[in-house]
Amino acid sequence: MELFLTRLIEGTNNGVVYGFLALALVCTYRGSRALNLAQGEMAMFCTFIAWELVHHGFPVVLAIVLAAAVGALTGGVVERTLIRPLGRNADYPVLLVCIGLFLGVNALAGVIWGGDPKAFPNLVPSGPNDYVSVFGARLHYQDIAIAGILVVVVTALYAVFRYTRLGLAMRVAAGNPDSALLLGVRVNRMNSLGWVFAGTVGALLGPLIAPGTLVSTSMFFTFIIYACAAATLGGFDSPIGAVIGGVIIGIVENLVASYVSFVGDSLKLAVALVILLIVLMVRPSGLFGTREAARV
Amino acid sequence: MSTPRRRITVVEDSMLHRGLRLVRAAAVVGLVYALPYLVEPFRLSQITGACTYAIVIVGLNLLSGFGGQVSLGHAAFFGLGAYTTGILTTKHGVSAPVSFIVDIVLAFVVGALVALPALRLKGIYVALVTLAVGLIFPALVTKFASLTGGAAGLFGVEYGAPNTAYFGGFNGDTLWHYWLVMIGLGLSCLVVRNLVRSRFGRGVVALRDNEAAAIVMGVRRTSVRAVTFGTSAAIGSLAGGLFAVTNGILTPTAFSLLLTLYLLAGMIIGGTGTFWGPIFGGFIVYYVPVWAGDLSSVDSGSNLAGVFLGAIIIVITFVLRSGVLGLLRAATGLVFVLQPRIPTHTTRAPAEHAGEAGDVARRPGGPTSTPADDLDVPVRPDASSRI
Numbered sequence: 012m013e014l015f016l017t018r019l020i021e022g023t024n025n026g027v028v029y030g031f032l033a034l035a036l037v038c039t040y041r042g043s044r045a046l047n048l049a050q051g052e053m054a055m056f057c058t059f060i061a062w063e064l065v066h067h068g069f070p071v072v073l074a075i076v077l078a079a080a081v082g083a084l085t086g087g088v089v090e091r092t093l094i095r096p097l098g099r100n101a102d103y104p105v106l107l108v109c110i111g112l113f114l115g116v117n118a119l120a121g122v123i124w125g126g127d128p129k130a131f132p133n134l135v136p137s138g139p140n141d142y143v144s145v146f147g148a149r150l151h152y153q154d155i156a157i158a159g160i161l162v163v164v165v166t167a168l169y170a171v172f173r174y175t176r177l178g179l180a181m182r183v184a185a186g187n188p189d190s191a192l193l194l195g196v197r198v199n200r201m202n203s204l205g206w207v208f209a210g211t212v213g214a215l216l217g218p219l220i221a222p223g224t225l226v227s228t229s230m231f232f233t234f235i236i237y238a239c240a241a242a243t244l245g246g247f248d249s250p251i252g253a254v255i256g257g258v259i260i261g262i263v264e265n266l267v268a269s270y271v272s273f274v275g276d277s278l279k280l281a282v283a284l285v286i287l288l289i290v291l292m293v294r295p296s297g298l299f300g301t302r303e304a305a306r307v
Numbered sequence: 308m309s310t311p312r313r314r315i316t317v318v319e320d321s322m323l324h325r326g327l328r329l330v331r332a333a334a335v336v337g338l339v340y341a342l343p344y345l346v347e348p349f350r351l352s353q354i355t356g357a358c359t360y361a362i363v364i365v366g367l368n369l370l371s372g373f374g375g376q377v378s379l380g381h382a383a384f385f386g387l388g389a390y391t392t393g394i395l396t397t398k399h400g401v402s403a404p405v406s407f408i409v410d411i412v413l414a415f416v417v418g419a420l421v422a423l424p425a426l427r428l429k430g431i432y433v434a435l436v437t438l439a440v441g442l443i444f445p446a447l448v449t450k451f452a453s454l455t456g457g458a459a460g461l462f463g464v465e466y467g468a469p470n471t472a473y474f475g476g477f478n479g480d481t482l483w484h485y486w487l488v489m490i491g492l493g494l495s496c497l498v499v500r501n502l503v504r505s506r507f508g509r510g511v512v513a514l515r516d517n518e519a520a521a522i523v524m525g526v527r528r529t530s531v532r533a534v535t536f537g538t539s540a541a542i543g544s545l546a547g548g549l550f551a552v553t554n555g556i557l558t559p560t561a562f563s564l565l566l567t568l569y570l571l572a573g574m575i576i577g578g579t580g581t582f583w584g585p586i587f588g589g590f591i592v593y594y595v596p597v598w599a600g601d602l603s604s605v606d607s608g609s610n611l612a613g614v615f616l617g618a619i620i621i622v623i624t625f626v627l628r629s630g631v632l633g634l635l636r637a638a639t640g641l642v643f644v645l646q647p648r649i650p651t652h653t654t655r656a657p658a659e660h661a662g663e664a665g666d667v668a669r670r671p672g673g674p675t676s677t678p679a680d681d682l683d684v685p686v687r688p689d690a691s692s693r694i
Contacts, residue, residue, distance in 0.1 A: 046431035093621060102430040103377055107575060107624045110568050115617020121610035232564075236442060239435055247431075281446045284439040292424045295432055 016148040018269050019262060024154040025237075026261020031161050031216045032231070032238035033245065033253035034168075038209035039086075040247045041185040042202030043094055045105045049112035050213055051231030051238070053089075056116055057082040057210075058217030059124050062131055062226045071132050071218075079214045086210020090203045099188065121228045128230075131221035157219045161254065164212060168250055181205065185248065233280060237261075240287040246300020256298065260286060314641070319648045327643075339489055348478040351485050352553075353593065358488045359550045361589025364574045365495045366542030368588075371571075372580030373503050374535045375515030376425070377434050379567055380441025384414050384540040386562030388547025390448060390455055393464045393557050398454075403466035403552055410548040411541045418540025419533040426532055441567055448559040458559060466552035484553040491549050492586070495542045500582055502538065511535050572616045575623055578632030587631045591616075 032051060039047045047053075061078035065071055089112070097104045135141070135152040142149040172178035183191045184201035191198050217230075224230045241260050245252025264282045268274050274282060296302040317324045343351055367381050388410035395401040395409060421440050425433045448455045455461055468474035468483035476482070502508050510531045513521035522528055551557055573592035578584025596612040627633055 040431075044430065046434060096625070103375070104624050106377055106431065106434060107571070108621050110571060111617045111620030111624070113617070114568055114572065114613045114620070118610040118613025118617060122614060236438070239438065243432075243435060277450050278446055281443050284443050287435060287439045288424065291428060291432055291436055295428055 013147040016146055018265055020145070020148050020150055020154075022262035022265030023258055024157070024261070025265060026241075026258035027154075027158045027161055027254075028216065028220055028234060028257070029237040029241040029261055030245075030254035030257020031157070031164075032213065032234050033241035033257045034161075034165065034250055035209040035212040035216075036238055036242045037245075037247060037250050037253045038168075038205045038212065039090075040242070042181070042205035043090065043105065044099070044102065045094060045109065046239070047112075047209065048106070048109045048235065049116055050209060051235035052113050052116040052120075053082065053085055053210060054213030054217040055226075055228060055231045056120050057085070057214035058131070058221050058226050058230065059120055061214075061218040062124075062129055062221070065132060071134055075134070075215065075218045078218060079211050082210035082212075082214025083207045084210070086206040086208070086213075087203050089210075090206035094206070095199060095202065117228055124226075124228075126228065128225035128227035131218060131226050133222045134219065137222065153219075153222060157216075160215065160219065164215070165250065165254055168208065172250070177204075236280065237283050240283040242297075243287050244290050244297055246297030248301055249297070249299035252297055252299030314644045316644045316646055318646045324645070343482055343485060348481045351478075352481050353597070355481070355485045355488045355553055357590040357593035358492050358586070359546050359553065359589070360570065360573065360592040361586045362488070362492050362495050362546035362549065363543045363570055364577065364585035364588040364592070365492070365499055366539040366546070367570055367574050368579065368581075368585045369499045369502070369511075369542070370535055370539035371574065372584075373499075373508065373515065374511050374532070374539075376532070376536070377571075378437040378441075378536075378539070379434050379564070379571075380421070380437035380439075380444075381539075381543050381570055382562045382564065382566040383441040383444035384418060384543035385547040385550065385566070385570075386444055386448065386557075386559070387414055387417065387540075388544030389551040389557050389562070390461070390547075391544070392548035392551040393461045394454060396466070396552075397461065397463055403548075407545060407548045410544040414544030415537040415541040419537035421540070422533045422536035423529075425536070426529060438564075441564060445559040445562055448562075455559075456557070460556050460558040462556055464551045464555050464557065488549050488553065491545055495545065496582065496586075498538070498542070507531065507534070569616065572620050575620055576616075576630050578630030579628070581629065581632040583635075584630050584632040 032054070035050050035054070036047060039045050039050070057078040060081055061074045064074035064077055069077070093108050093112070094105060097108065133153050135156045137151060137153045142151045143155070144150075170178075172182055180191070180196045181201045181204060183194070184196050184198040185205075188198045191201075220234075221230070237260060238257070241257035242253045243256070244260060245254070245256025260283050263286065264279050267282050268276055268279045290297060317327065342354065346354070363381060363385050366384075367378060370376055370378055391410045391413055392403065392406040395406040396403055401409075421436065425436045428436065449458050452458070466483075466487070468479050474480075474483045503511070510521065510526040513524065513526055514528060514531060518528070569592045570588075573588030574585060575588075576591050577586065577588030595616060598612070623630060629636070
């Protein structure tokens, strides 16, 4: 029971990270219909900036906030300069630009900061004794902090979408751009804002997981795949779905890897990918997504 | 756009047009034959490596360029062929040519199967399916280490040169590998060329340009898409088999997502939806990391190469969607003007030049005034609006 609980908590902790990044993917997808494969790399770049700031004596919290600001700015700039000019219904060119960004940003970070992984300080105390015991299973402060921040971010996003004029405008811009334009909603600006949100979310996540993964150019390679699976499972246009999808994938993957000896640690990623394939075959809109219908 | 420069007008299918094409073909064959005498063995093995990637890109181009479906998993088909050849030749004593045929058949089946779930989906979801397949492959290779050698690698894959005087010299193996890959590349190019110019290929292009209209016109979407995907995968797999025998060592990291991204980059930079573009693309995939100071392989920390490739992909997506080949065409367009045959009801269908000729004819300033009201005018690949 204790072991099961430990594995459950472990899975949830991973799942929270997947959901966090998936949330960023959803923010860009809602407006621009773009799968931003470079989301993880952009987050990685911001993490390096945070590391640089900490390295120069900034307090960790301030460094993270500044990195998030940089993330917001780059998100907006990328949308305005690289995505919007391609126009709507440009799936393929947008994907290519994202691939270009992926390769370019990843390599640029390598050029600037080199290939060696760098240590990053924890946000909260994380000594060997800094954990909460839940029926014998350990829940570390840093993991609680990540989950807590995710809850805050999701709640904030939900509140914005649900209760503010801006959120309403964003929803209508995503749901029906043509009608939104006629109603005077600045659709392009709303899409930009989606990218700003995504950039912020990604940049927040990077420094939070950095103590565990270390800051390196490959820190997001697997997370972006998990995030794709999480967003697909939850539904690509549902922020809540992304988070729930992330947690489900984290738990399922960890339990399957623990209890099915054939899978083990080496096929963990494959579990998530199989879930992704099954969802796409059975219910492409995911658990919480809206089904897309096209008139021909 | 109305500068009446003195250009040579070439009527499609006239003696002059055929002659020019014959000259071009002869030049290519001559170059392939002469290269081993012109460059050092070291360079020749590099060219072999570049052309191996070119074969994969030829297959990828069939799927993405002509078929309009993106694949983020082609490194997996490349790897499938490589490991099939590797395992069959080293562990089961199968001869290499037989293993190549197994590669092709196996990848065709797997590719067609992958295409089936992708059929129901659009846009990014197709990309996600192929992404998943592409990533599961290296994980499986690492998992079944007893068969594949796992992360340590599979060693000793070889295909000895025939015992003739030509391959008998000190660099016989290099020369043999070169010819193997050249034959593979030539065959793949021919398959794609003939496929695209056939009725089937017109269906592929029509599905890309307007799926609903194509289905209404009688294109069988399921079978056409599945066969396109299968053929594309089979070509990639053949390249993998050749990679295995020319390289000798296989490791799962050589078939990562990064390779897929590099292959896509090569295809885009060479010229998407063109016949010669993928060959340029292969050289780009191989040589850019080499020039950027990293001589090992495409998946190590070749940082400057990545910055360069990333920037170029973005630039090309915006300003030069037909890639390097588009530049070349524009250059030849300054000298030659291709005047298409006017399609009539009495002659056979005029659609066989869907690729090259169509693009040149549509170039601004060229004689674009083919009778658009003629119902026989086929759907043409509209490269400019797509990629």
